[in-house]
Amino acid sequence: MEEQKTFVPSCFAGEKLTEDQPMAKKSGQSFVMSTYRTKIAGHGRLITVTWCKNLLAHGLSISIEGSSAGEDEHSCKVELKPWSFWRKQGSKCFQINGKPVDIFWDLKLAKFSSDPEPQGDYYVVIISDEEVTLHLGNMKKEAYRRTGARPSLLEAVLVSRKEHIFGKKRFTTKAKFDNKGAVHDISIEYTSINGVFSELDDPEMVVRVDGHLVMQVNHLQWNFRGNENINIDKVPVEVFWDVHDWLFSPGLRHALFIFKPCSSLQRSLSSSSSSSSLCSSSQLSSDFCLYIYAWKLE
Known part of the structure; x- marks a missing residue:
């Protein structure tokens, strides 16, 4: 997954913010x-x-x-x-x-x-x-x-929505993936034995939509980057994740999650294709994307 550059807005008068001080x-x-x-x-x-x-x-x-x-x-x-x-x-x-x-x-x-x-x-x-x-x-x-x-x-x-969310093990937000659909509660949960990565630990991550489990990633220390297809309101959504810094970087650090719904055209093309992916990578540039920067607090 291509690394996303964190956008730093200047919302507050007189407060200078740079890429070195996000x-x-x-x-x-x-x-x-x-x-x-x-x-x-x-x-x-x-x-x-x-x-x-x-x-x-x-x-x-x-x-x-x-x-x-x-x-x-x-x-x-x-x-x-x-x-x-x-x-x-x-x-x-x-x-x-x-x-x-x-x-x-x-x-x-x-x-x-x-x-x-x-x-x-x-x-x-x-x-x-x-x-x-x-x-x-x-x-x-x-x-x-x-x-x-x-x-x-x-x-x-x-076109896109980017959120920075802080938490220890649970990160929540709301999102809408279809203009005519409902607003959904999204929860990303991180679990580990000791709260920090170690050789004896085996952390996992789950994603829930409206309280229902839609995705689970085990052995997170080996699967810290990846993508998976889920369905929300019968709309296929491809989820990308990169939690490398959660596991291997010291101090305050964030993981990146991208939720990318397929367009109607992509759905019709994928339904007639033998490909196992609901949204090919070449089709991920034109429609809405939700970016979640999940900052893990100790």
Whole structure:
């Protein structure tokens, strides 16, 4: 499996983060990054939305891809401190290819849990050509009333989602693998005799979806990298894992998991093929991927 480079967002004002000092390694900080493809200023562009959390505040960062002509990306950052109220609602306007693009947000009543991303009572919208090209949150009526924009005929497509999760032996998240399907609870569990790798230990890993066991990897010290096919809502999903650093690297370390659902075309091709793989490696670049960076705490 090809190694994935960890993206490091700059969600918090005045906080410089580099590849040599990634956010996820800072105690108490985590983030969720979602990338969407939609139409902005007359062209298809990628929008990256990052929610960050540290010990004192939440943060929101939005980046809009520039043009192929070398235009810089456009970004908007919001820091949500408990004692600061005014930054929780606002807007920002860009000029992209000579056209106005607006970002509106209302996070005054947003409900946060232990996750970086709010659970409800908020909205974040991006307006281009007087259309809502991206809408996040459950306050859709309030968003349309405030902006006066109309819905876009083309919905934004979620391209990828990257999450950094901290835990000792269990790492949980929620994910949706089909636009018409349900949101599922995903749990990755690591078990060992002594809690650390040793010659006498024989660690294993299991993956559960909605509490049901869907994958089990024994003798993890020999099978620390691999892939396996599972089914979620009758959708074949290929799971890749790399837990090498869990077993063989000292200190705070992370494993990487990739959940890649097959498209309808891939399913039809695989059903008519004699190949045992539901998703061949050459087909893993165009559709949604879920990346989970599971940081193991001692």
